Amino acid sequence: DASDGKVKIGILNDQSGVYADFGGKSSYEAALMAVEDFGGKVLGVPVEVITADHQNKPDIASNIARQWYDTEQVDSIMELTTSSVALAVQALSKEKKRIDIVTGAATTELTGKQCSPYGFHWAYDTHSLAVGTGGALVKQGGDSWFFLTADYAFGYSLEENTGNYVKENGGTVVGAVRHPLATTDFSSFLLQAQSSGAKVIGLANAGLDTSNAIKQAAEFGIVQGGQRLAALLFTIAEVHGLGLDAAQGLTLTEGFYWNRNEETAKFGKRFMERTGRMPNMTHAGTYSAVLQYLKAIEKAGSDDADAVAKELRALPVNDIFAQNGTVAPNGRMIHDMYLLEVKKPEESKEPWDYFKVLATIPGKEAFIDPAKSGCDLVKS
Amino acid sequence: MPDMTLTLEMQKQKGRSPVIVQTVFLGVGLALLLLAPLFFYPVFLMKLLCFALFACAFNLLLGYTGLLSFGHAAFFGGAAYFTAHAVKEWGLPPELGILVGVAGAALLGAVIGFFAIRRQGIYFAMITLALSQMFYFFCLQAEFTHGEDGIQSVPRGHLFGFIDLSHWTNMYYFVLAVFVIGIAIIWRIINSPFGMILKSIRENETRAISLGYSVRNYKLAAFVMSAALTGLAGGMKALVFQLATLTDVGWQMSGEVILMTLLGGIGTLIGPLFGAGLVVTLQNYLATSEFPVTIITGVVFMACVLLFRRGIVGEFYNSRLGRKLGFEHRHKH
Amino acid sequence: MKPLLKVSGLNAWYGESHILHGVDMTVGEGEMVTLLGRNGVGKTTTLRSIMGIVRERKGEINFAGEDLIRVPLHRVAHRGLGFVPEERGIFSTLSVYENLLLPPAVATGGMTIDEIFELFPNLHERRNSQGTKLSGGEQQMLAIARILRTGVRMMLLDEPTEGLAPVIVQRIGEVLKKLKERGMTVLLVEQNFRFASKVADRFYLMDHGRMAGEFPVSELSERMDMLHDVLGV
């Protein structure tokens, strides 16, 4: 049974900074929806969700997480946008023996070297994005690539992963240019990409950088010129910010698209009513994570972290986010990813009707083979 | 000299001896800090102490040399990286790890200071800002910082080989000890013959040159000292949170430390302690509230500049009670 | 003579320090009055208070029937008062010509540029050079000329001869006389007693922020003792 008469879940993410749209307060809303859908109670005790803004600062995040664990009886922390925060909180959760489920951060370290018996990675990671966009696009004929890469570790790993998949699938990487983080003007780089003659320009960056690059690519007529743009970390939230005029023709990978089937559409609309925006994979992933966590508690008959972690690894995931998802020993939730293309404005029939699903990438392909992840938990 | 209004200081009054009052204050303060973990969350306290030391080190430069650095995050975050790396990758014990952080920050301070002290006032601020931005980009791209992930799971290790710092009481009292030592060093520097020269340079630089002082060297020395002490705070923070990330080197962090100093009272020894306490509490509080942090921070900033430039401690010194107790806070124009 | 400026009970402060302690004086229309006094007795402060540059002041400053105390600084000139400061205040970022044109005309009847250039041929010659490149004397001429253009009724001149070669001092004396012929009222602060005695109608003697005496130029020789006491002449 529940240790202290209630189950408490903390949603910790960036609500005022650069990732506020990527997850933000809407993730909290998604968690609330999951609790409601579950019935508000588990094992007969109420489920409570609290939230905090870590302002993108790992120290603030770990301070809050500690306080939550130590003084507020929080049983698990989820969302955790941005890698530095996710890694820090996962390390802390490991020490405190509490569950953390990451839906907002991308780094594969979470289920690799820095994996934790209590840590789970739910929605996506850099690897799945790379496989989705890199592998699937080549199959669609995009076999020569040029990368615009943010000049730091995150960008490199996206570029490297994607490049590998491009090559594995018989494509070539004709070049890459590294741009500094928070570049405002991409025209120089775009011209270089244009003159490379590659069929696909891969944007191995994130956030405002990607948005600006896409917008300026439209201005320079890159897509009209016959080249494809592929954003490696981009969600519907950012597409909405760009508008279809600029984003049309863009290819990207997400773990969720609301307009994929009836069920997802229903969820999407409910979410939209509550938050004013359609969910992206972080929001839907958070919903799924909370739901699955509660299911695991119920199955385990206790909110004890060890028991719940065991159940989380055992239970299949079936909800609006994942079908037949499984959780690997390293904590990675393995589920299908979707290669999406942004519609032309005239193709869009309703608000937020933004994507065509080009391909579904099966979970087994999308995520790193747990045995090769470098996580100690797998071998033992 | 343009920096007159920033040159606040505590002045002992003649006749009535404020030493006793101050000693009492000091004793009470220290006792409170020793007992604080009984009432407050220790990690929060440790964070506060780190930032307080950071702000005091920053104030050594602003309040006593009249130089506004907009790039102190480089030393703070830089030291955090150095310490984290030394402890995690080289396996150094915590005390040596912190020393590596201090040395790294001092070196960085020497480089940035070399360029910055060539100009004064606003130019100085701009140059430190730009150079620290360069360092930020360096940290973003360098291998050892692990980019966005940061250096994680930094082991706290055993102090002097036998005090286990993973236990929070040990860690807290270690941090407190380092803090007290840091403050003592700052106090000593300010109240030393060297500090007297810094003061006189701030008051009239040309005159100091004409007396034969190599003003640039003194400024550089003060800059490096401030950077090194900032590094002490940064290295300690890396151990407290067991991580070092990009947020600590960003220019917003430089802004934050200015806010702490301004709030607490520029040119007061312990003002920054209160400023840091307020800012850290505010951030923690706002994290779980509806209010967006940046807006509040911005408004506090503006209000401070417009309404109480002396800061909390400065206003106290200047109040009737403060004066009675023997503090005098001179606000100069 | 009808008084144009009447100052009574003027007190002025710089922050904490009380500089003027109840100054009383009158300047008649078309009169040229000189304020004498040692360094630091408050002569400049008197002029600056009348002009409104020193804002911390009390008392009455009646100019052409209006009390100036409550008039904001930038409106004072429009009442017909012009100020030529001790340090001349030539702008280095402006050319001589721009300097000359800087103060807006506050009334009709000011001198035209041609008249000014006729009065100060040096300025014409150097009209395109940078204001502060002029010699001290030329700068002084420029500072005076600048005000003449605006059509003010009264000029406050602060030590126009300070540090100038006697030749130039002489020339400025001639200019002042010409101005007087045209009906200009002048309140002059001077250290150079010899110069002042040649141009002034009347003298005020200032000491420690107060008026210590007043006499017309005709009584000059009788007052030498007093001058000696107060000025050390």
Add this chain to the structure above:
Amino acid sequence: MTAAISSQNEAPRVVLSARGLRRDFGGFTAVKDVDLDVHHARVHALIGPNGAGKTTVFNLLTKFLQPTHGTITLLGEDITRTAPEKVARMGLARSFQISAVFPHLTVLDNVRVALQRPNRLATQFWKPLSALEALNAEADQLIRSVGLEKERNAIAADLSYGRKRVLEIATTLALDPKVLLLDEPMAGMGHEDVGMVSEIIREVARERAVLMVEHNLSVVATLCHHVTVLQRGEILAEGDYATVAEDPRVRIAYMGTEEA
């Protein structure tokens, strides 16, 4: 007025000299081809109308400004390229035209700041302030010599103008310089102070060289052994006061035709 100074018998030694000194500001030449010799144990006056370049010459000699041309020699060493603080350490001390004290330090501290350097206390950041008490005796003597003992513990900013000038002279003397450059030391002083400072300068000059800018001609006449008149950056006349004062060009350019 006449110069009533008996010059020393021994051949005076040149301690500071400038040759062909020139300084341009943009297109404007403030100082032009100035040759200057300052002698040990002599008071040398530099006079001239406003803007003649006197302060600029001071700034050049003390290296606060870099000359466009020319060389400067101090105690036999070429200092044309030396930094100002280095020059000061070599024994060239100056005062400023606009009084230069440390406004928020006490009179005592002002003097001690100056004393700290020769006593090597300045860089000691590990010692308490009480280490400075070692300088008190010396400082107090200097303070007494300029008559500031009543204001010993006053904040410099609260001193009257004249007192500040005196304090500045005390700090300058604290450096125990070999050459003293004083920019209008009597400006703004009352009669009594003028007399006292004159006395101090006369005293000081027994052992040192003094170069001073001064507008107070009676001081120049009674105190100075040698006068150099500058005009528009160039030397107009040189010699003892009597010679210079009779020079018609000097009278026209500076003293005026009417009286001295």
Add this chain to the structure above:
Amino acid sequence: MTMIFGIPLQAFLGQLLIGLINGSFYALLSLGLAIIFGLLRVINFAHGAQYMLGAFLAWLLLSHFGIGYWPALVIAPLAVALLGAAIERTMLRRLYTLDPLYGLLFTFGLALTVEGTFRYLYGASGQPYATPALLTGGANLGFMFLPIYRGWVIAFSLVVCLGTWLVIEKTKLGSYLRAATENPVLVQSFGINVPFLLTLTYGLGAGLAALAGVLAAPIYQVSPLMGSNIIIVVFAVVVVGGMGSIMGAIITGYLLGVAEGLTKVFYPEASNIVIFVIMAIVLLIRPAGLFGRDA
């Protein structure tokens, strides 16, 4: 094909042109900064926020009132100028008598507040703003495809920069402004309302920033962060040019834009720090900046 440093001449020309476009924004922004600094002695940290405000206002006008680019090009800068003027009048003004650092700290707080507010209201990912119909498409210049809008940015910013410079250097208003920086009290005693001029100046500077923002809206994502990303670079531009020199700020803006553009070709990793490196070198050789007068 002619090659320059291993790059085809044509591509080289293209990159030069692109650098110039970037430089247009630097020039416009540093111009405003230089004016505010030159006349008010205030380092306007809020300049980035005002730039962002301009872009956001353009977007708000379009999305809420259907007001398009061309009217926005006038309305948004005017609105920001008015806001700036109001801030100067009520708050900034009290700081003139203090150390200039307080002006910097105040505007820093202002920037945080404004940016925080927009982030709170509109999120961080930004808003779309389409290129005005009249300026869509591009021209093939032979060596590159130049979007017409970018051509417009260069031309228009040049006109604005030169116009502003002419106003400040060559008109009566300009001479009041310049004189007021040297000796505000004296200028006031001549009968000129200097406080009003200062308000006007701050308004002008803020308006220029907003104008740059409107110009940027169709090129860059309209985001609350757009200002803070660019402002530090612009500070460096102003330091290199020499603070307070208006023409210096303009020329340096264009020059550094080009320098940065070329770095993006030859050594892209360094393109964000090249301006800081140039700044360090300039400071070593000419501490007052390329066009600055020594203080």
